Amino acid sequence: MSAATAGTAHRAAAGGRRAGVRDQVDIAVLGGGIIGCLTAREIIRRAPGASVLLLDRELVGGGASLRSAGLHIPRGATAAVREMARFSHEHYRKLVQDRPGLPLRPVAMRVVGTAADEPRLRTDYLPEAELTATSDLPDEVSLPPGAAAWSVQGGHYADVAQVTRALTADLRTDAQIGEAVRVDAVTEHRDGVALRLGTGEELTAGKVVLAPGPWLAAPAWRAMVAPLEARVKKVVALHVGGRPAPHDAAVIFEREDAFLLPLPERGHWLFSYTCSEWDVDPDAPSKGLTEHNLHEAREILRRHAPAMAAGRLSGRVFCDAYSGTGEPTVRALGDGRVVFAGAANGSGYRLGPAIAARAADLLDMGGS
Ligand SMILES: Cc1cc2nc3c(=O)[nH]c(=O)nc-3n(C[C@H](O)[C@H](O)[C@H](O)COP(=O)(O)OP(=O)(O)OC[C@H]3O[C@@H](n4cnc5c(N)ncnc54)[C@H](O)[C@@H]3O)c2cc1C
Structure with missing residues (x-):
């Protein structure tokens, strides 16, 4: 079942309920920094019918994104990073046209x-x-x-926290945003990926994107992320x-x-x-x-x-x-229903759009 179909089926099962944290979602994005936010946005663009939940243990746009210098330099030291930089360069160029009020400043x-x-x-x-x-x-x-x-x-530079928060505000129409909601456990089951939250709630996601920034060692995913050697x-x-x-x-x-x-x-x-x-x-x-x-x-x-x-x-x-490779890590973990997106070597803002697109590719939702 595609994510979009799953979303429709789920909404039908839930009687069209949209308010409150559902106990089942198609896709959960864990971490509301620039990478998690751009990934949630990309998922919704590709699968508008999917139920998407973005969770952060604090306010979105905190973490590394809050402190970022937000400089976009149009370059890459490897062919793969150059392609990501080219993709992201174009993405930000269009974003400035579509959302002229965002704090992205040419320099x-x-x-x-x-x-x-x-x-x-x-x-x-x-x-x-x-x-x-x-x-x-x-x-x-x-x-x-x-x-x-x-x-x-x-070149341009951005207030990355403000960009993240503005784009997250746009998402609120189509996705659920949970702030001050810590994820305490992520466990793959036959029927989905179970999430245990600091609020005591439990829910199941069809697929999960981990966008934890520097919180690689959070107990919820430490073991899952360890093989990446980030x-x-x-x-x-x-x-x-x-x-x-x-x-x-x-x-x-x-x-x-x-x-x-x-x-x-x-x-x-x-x-x-x-x-x-x-x-x-x-x-x-x-x-x-x-x-x-x-x-x-x-x-x-x-x-x-x-x-x-x-x-x-x-x-x-x-x-x-x-990442240790000089290139960001965007990779399916475990049996493939959890995708890691990050470890961008101090370039998570400038390469963020390309990281988000690759994460969405790995979720295999159809569309691109
Ligand atoms: C000082 C500084 C300058 C930088 N300058 C640049 C630059 O000029 N250009 C550039 O491209 N990049 C720059 N970077 C790098 C860039 O800012 C980061 O790569 C990028 O912000 C990472 O985004 P992220 O979404 O992966 O992580 P984050 O922004 O850290 O987001 C991760 C989120 O996960 C949440 N989280 C963690 N654990 C849990 C949990 N258990 N449950 C729920 N949520 C959780 C956190 O609260 C956080 O909000 C800079 C970084 C720093 C620190």
Whole structure:
């Protein structure tokens, strides 16, 4: 039975009841971050008759999505990630047209590397990026000796939490949204996937999407997710003083896997660099920024934006799930009725639409 047919059959069995948490749904999406939200949206688009339930143990748009810098860079280091980036780039382009009020803001972009990097950059960046040599950089950024810069088209950044919440609001017509509802157990049975909730309720889903962000070790799915060998890493993005001008460009530092993003609406820059602290617990009390974090960040800033390195640094600190392959993980688990979607290596926003589409493919609901 297709999900759409199952939804109709279920509604008939339930006498058309739409309010309240049903004890049976076609598809449950667990985790209401950007990936869970986009996946629920994609499922409803493909199977409008299906009964869909999106659950989060807190408010939707929390988790990694709340802290995200939300930068979309039109590039990918592997062919698979490039295809996901291309798909997501197009998805966000259409989304801005359909929902003009969403906080997705185009941003000029520069890439800093060396002349030797150019052939790889021309492979990694999508044709839409129109990579072009330039010397036009924000006043705060200087090119170290031997460095070169290129301009990139098609970048944007988003308030990921707000986007998630706005898109979830749209979903409320067609899906049930359960906030502050923790999932305590996920168990495959012959007749479906049983979910036990923190509210004491139990329900059965025909299929389940796990979109847990960095909560890979939640007791409900720890054993199910363990074979994926995904891990959780700290992510640090610093808030750097010096008010950006309205048209300042974001600057990607290729060699360091770091970037500077102007946030004029917040009145500061954001500097994200690659932090190597692994196996972080998203529920452990945050230590915030450490001396080591500031030391690592300042080393990169001194090379590229010395005045910023000298200033006071604060920021946002959280974590994200990493796959170990450099590509997001979207995979059926167990007997195939549970699909994992995430572990996007710090790129869950920019690759989110493609992750959602693949998860929906694996649910095999017909339509695409
Ligand atoms: C500081 C920072 C900067 C970043 N910058 C960028 C960037 O510039 N560009 C980019 O593309 N990506 C960026 N990322 C990465 C990106 O934000 C994440 O990959 C993305 O938000 C992950 O989305 P998600 O939906 O998988 O996870 P989350 O947003 O973490 O959502 C998972 C949800 O699952 C819920 N949950 C957990 N356990 C349970 C349970 N037992 N029951 C019910 N619900 C549960 C949580 O409450 C949470 O809401 C950044 C991340 C951070 C931390």
